[in-house]
Amino acid sequence: MALDFLSARSRSYQAKRHVVRHGDPLSPFPIITDGWAARCQILRDGSRQIFGLLLPGDMCHFNANPHAQSTHDIVALSSLQVAFIEQRDWREIKLNAPDIAVAIRRYANFESSILSAWIVSIGRRNALERTAHLICEVRFRLELINQVDGDSFAFPLTQDDLADVLGLTPVHTNRKLQDLRQAGLITLHGKRLTVHDLSRLERLAGFDREYLLPGVRELVS
Amino acid sequence: MALDFLSARSRSYQAKRHVVRHGDPLSPFPIITDGWAARCQILRDGSRQIFGLLLPGDMCHFNANPHAQSTHDIVALSSLQVAFIEQRDWREIKLNAPDIAVAIRRYANFESSILSAWIVSIGRRNALERTAHLICEVRFRLELINQVDGDSFAFPLTQDDLADVLGLTPVHTNRKLQDLRQAGLITLHGKRLTVHDLSRLERLAGFDREYLLPGVRELVS
DNA sequence: CGGAACATTGACGATAATCAAAGCGAGTGG
DNA sequence: CCACTCGCTTTGATTATCGTCAATGTTCCG
Structure with missing residues (x-):
């Protein structure tokens, strides 16, 4: 299932882009199927540093801890299509397809x-x-x-x-x-x-x- | 088993420190038990960038791929004690103590x-x-x-x-x-x-x- | 005591940041 | 269809931060 929930790229520069925060209830293992996104952090003075580019096939949450309001954001850098893997499907994958886990x-x-x-x-x-x-x-x-x-x-x-x-x-x-x-x-x-x-x-x-x-x-x- | 194989800190600045290269045969999952080390990379011009500090308890190889001559080095920043976990012990741990794997x-x-x-x-x-x-x-x-x-x-x-x-x-x-x-x-x-x-x-x-x-x-x- | 690594200082230069303005171009509305 | 915006890119002038070079101290250790 691919959702186009971030299709419209929003405009203004600082922290106002369309953002999916880690830990948001609606995001169990999103995977980008089309478009680019980035991991980034906004500092006190408003400056921003991107420390990861997410291209199609990349997992948004990969290194993040699900149950922590992580201090970094994911922002869309283009219009974006994202697929979600549900937690239970995920567990199933890990059991039945160990190759994928590897x-x-x-x-x-x-x-x-x-x-x-x-x-x-x-x-x-x-x-x-x-x-x-x-x-x-x-x-x-x-x-x-x-x-x-x-x-x-x-x-x-x-x-x-x-x-x-x-x-x-x-x-x-x-x-x-x-x-x-x-x-x-x-x-x-x-x-x-x-x-x-x-x-x-x-x-x-x-x-x-x-x-x-x-x-x-x-x-x- | 803790080895003191890196006890003497060597001297000169560029790439001449006591180094354990990733993929070296003697290093199945080293863990630092005392002292500091670093992950680093040396560039063409001889400059060096450290991108990880390894403190006691840290695993040298963590994010590295065992069977790849990884492009980065581990260097000792002080005298160092390292413990090794053998691959087979490791597999056993993963089977019998899943908590540790987590x-x-x-x-x-x-x-x-x-x-x-x-x-x-x-x-x-x-x-x-x-x-x-x-x-x-x-x-x-x-x-x-x-x-x-x-x-x-x-x-x-x-x-x-x-x-x-x-x-x-x-x-x-x-x-x-x-x-x-x-x-x-x-x-x-x-x-x-x-x-x-x-x-x-x-x-x-x-x-x-x-x-x-x-x-x-x-x-x- | 001597030597080597390490820390500190000063003068100068280069790279990158800042500030401000002007140009461009795709999309919008009249 | 044209003009208008708005976001984005480009330019120039100036400043700040950081790098380079070279010399002098300092500490540690055999």
Whole structure:
């Protein structure tokens, strides 16, 4: 069952987006079937940091504790379709299809690897490398779910969103995107991102797909 | 069985510390019983980012995939004692003591929360707040394992290590530590850290212990 | 006592943030 | 169909935070 309960993307910037709070009664194991979302936290001063991109196939609640009003939010970054797995179905799955339970655990590792890689990126790469790295990661993840069409793919993030992923200001994000464009590496227009020279982009980013592969090998098999 | 295989802390800065590589044959589920370690990654340019502090009781391998030469290292930050759980013992535990398996899963959530919080810190807090926040987190975690003595605790990290945790340079880290000292919030001397005014430090850091509690409630029970 | 790691200081430079304004473009209503 | 909005992107000027380089102290330990 896929619900379109978040179909309309809401507008204003700070904390006013359509939000599903962890622990909301209506959310037993949501899985994204279409569109992008993000895990994020809003700080006192109103600034926002995104620390997870949820693409189709990703589980919103994965690492969260069901019965805790977790301190982070899930926000929609595009129109979104979500499927719910009921708790009882879930228990049944775990009993009758242990393989799936294993896959889930692999998936958790996958998510953890991404978190770690983001820390490395934000902590030690400059704005340009960081931007490039994120693009490489997203492209790679989209490739896994067949959402890359040739050398381009849908990229619904606004530059403000992207800034909150990268830990930068929107203005600086804009400038670095332009640098990437002027270097002939990408074009980004109309919510669509094209990578013209993947290997050069990956080299610039210091992107090493190995950090994602282990989880993937298991996920795919 | 506790081995002292990493007892001597080695010296030089880059990648030359005593290191246990993920996937090393000798490491089936190591658990730290004394001392501190860290997960980290070294980049091309030689810079290092730490993305996880391992305190007594923490599992080195937790989120790693056993049969993958993971792209990150574990380094000792002090002399270290480690206990190993053999794979077969592990399987037995999972069968005969499901509660422990559950606890482990809670622990994974705990680790994930910390990773997320680090991203928020590095991405959106300035150097001073970030430093304060890390101190609050560490203090809190040490409190859980009864390693806080009054208002002070052992803090074996070098300022270089701390810089690699915070995503700063050693010089800047030094300056921010001095700011914290001059504000009368902490003293740090001889591998021992004293927090003089916890609530003020937490306010400065924007520290909200809620983000760690959910996992903890389960862990303790 | 000597040496090495670690901590601290100062001067200077680079990267990123801030502030403010202007341009663009898709969707809306007249 | 055009003009109007509103959200989003782009630009420029300026400032702040943090990084770099290099030297000097300090502590710890054999």
